[in-house]
Amino acid sequence: MAKAKITVADTSTEEKIKEAARKVFLRKGYSATRTRDIAEESGINLALLNYYFRSKEKLFHIVMEEKFQKLFGTIVPILMDDTTTLEKKFELFAITYIRMLSENPDLPLFVLSELRNNAEHMVSKNDLMKLLQSSNFVKQLKEKRPDINPLQFLMSLLGMSIFPFIMQPVFSATNAVSPQAFKALMEERIALIPKWAKAMIKAK
Amino acid sequence: MAKAKITVADTSTEEKIKEAARKVFLRKGYSATRTRDIAEESGINLALLNYYFRSKEKLFHIVMEEKFQKLFGTIVPILMDDTTTLEKKFELFAITYIRMLSENPDLPLFVLSELRNNAEHMVSKNDLMKLLQSSNFVKQLKEKRPDINPLQFLMSLLGMSIFPFIMQPVFSATNAVSPQAFKALMEERIALIPKWAKAMIKAK
């Protein structure tokens, strides 16, 4: 009944299940994932999943929390920094975000599509948007372009960065863009996005 | 055994089921949707779903085909048109696409997230990308900016347009942007996107 409190360094079973859960949930989403998939993927007995995490739902919540943080938390420090110029933020944003997404290509679709159904899974929900609203990035945007809602720029930056990864399934299935070609496109994009962002800021 | 071949104008039951299927599938996705949900939503007996469509899978496929076409087919005529300038295409694209998405806000997340799992559901897959590759839009982009892969511009345009709708669940759940405010932002975006696109094309 009393869970594994002692076994702190135990990354063995519990962590194996979590790792498998990350993999399967991210690939198939909550509803299409069977607890048996996770058990099989991690090579453990099905009952252990419930022994360690009580339920599919609870395990999912842990994964979701991690991934939400990864998807949106990554950019926060960059946008908050009040020692960098707006232009520099564009550059840091692009390189950080595109690189992170390249290593976690199914992160956006996972988080955003799961959020659609269960908004209650939204972690640190109030924090995020308020944080961004009060960021140095937003302040700088307002100074440069007081005529445009900063959210418009933010959505564009995020969209230009995230959207290609959301489209990747389409590219793959159509054989239009090979994985290698996609990777190259994303590397090229790291330079393009800040260039474009600067042009957008100036556009009248 | 012989299905309804005679009743062609019958939009009654069959169409009622399809309409309910559109609604439920789009809101919850394939896996989270139960055939009983669709039956209840359309007010019909569960067995009728299988009577008319054989299986959940088949019914889904019909809906998916429609929605895929709507998400990507909408822009094809605009991009193919060789009587309009590149700048005009930006404008037509933005107004057409944003307006369509405003009326179908959960279209992108539905199509793209379902496509992730079942790429086989991709309809007219070869056609789409080849069509775009040979479009007047791509030709014009190549002329103006031979140094940049046209796909980079296309992804940005699509991303800037589609991404806000994919983010909508986040906005709603965080109470950061009310539905009315979102609608206003999107209307504003209809003018912003072509302006930005023009600036991006010129950016060196």
Place this chain on the structure above:
DNA sequence: AATATATTTAATCAAATGATTAAAATACTT
């Protein structure tokens, strides 16, 4: 070693779910 505690396993439950069937109701044809 003996005992207690924690972990793992195999078997099983109960509910949910996609699908089918046989009968009833309705519509159509002659």
Place this chain on the structure above:
DNA sequence: AAGTATTTTAATCATTTGATTAAATATATT
């Protein structure tokens, strides 16, 4: 109206699936 085909319904199946239980094994504690 009678007969035939189509549509609809209620009941039921067979699987799947999340979860539990009780026993077995391993690990720690004394």
